[in-house]
Amino acid sequence: MLEPLQTAGELVRRYERQAKKRFGQHFLVDPNILGGIAAAANIVEGDRVLEIGPGPGTLSTTILGLGANVLAVELDRDLVAFLGEVLAPHPGFDLIEGDILAQNLAEILADYDAKFVADSPGDAPLAKWKCAANLPYNVATEVFFRLADVMERFDSLALMFQREVALRFVAGCGDNEYGVLALMSQLYADSEIVMTLPPGAFRPPPRVHSAVVRFQPIAGTRIPDPELRKAFKTLVRQSFQTRRKTLPNALNSTGIPKPRLKEAIEAVGLDLRVRPERVSFDEFVALATELRADLAL
């Protein structure tokens, strides 16, 4: 007979004295917050949920309590041992020990899916994945980019970031926080902040405020042509390398001759003095279309 799931409070009480700063370990205990993250990811019974950095299993137990299945990736060996003791015996919980950035996400999701198909034979395709995570902030944006590469596998994602970073994901054109993260998230998903949390919501408390961003993947991407998408990404990254430059100056680093840059920028109806933070998603797409042949991709 399985032990019942422990509460987040019990799990954190058992583990918090061993929390390691270098792994960004700040644990959530409030069941309302944990339930709110699961709700933001639209998690329901039977779902397959990828959780990054389960810590002592606070969010994992919340998700398991909803009757969903969790595939968790945890870097800290001590936490893996702890989770092995408290959660691994529970059906529905699977754990991979390792760095999330070292995983081939497409592969680990497919491996897990294979197990599900084998368990319940039938012709119906598996539903898409959900993702919920209170991310370690030092790798959080990189984790987003890895998830973006497999975004079509997900139905919804609720990810906790440092608040300043969360604002950069949801920023609109012209906002101070608008840049690479806003444009990259628009490429794959609609996004909104669904919760902001003070440091005191975590144990031990971090130095910064935090926010949960809900990403709702769109079908495919907003730029279906892979070559055009590549050109768009190159232009966006180059444009925001240095703030406060005009677009033609910011794009100097592409190696495209200045006269050609100016011609293309004017051809898409932009002023030559425009700064990248005032260029909308659609205008970047138009510029990428205009310059794709000039970019050494």
Ligand SMILES: C[S@@+](CC[C@H](N)C(=O)[O-])C[C@H]1O[C@@H](n2cnc3c(N)ncnc32)[C@H](O)[C@@H]1O
């Ligand atoms: C902010 S804590 C979240 C813990 C728990 N989910 C919670 O909300 O209470 C971040 C977790 O990510 C783990 N972690 C840090 N870097 C990681 C990495 N590169 N790959 C996977 N897990 C990582 C940490 O050990 C820690 O357990």
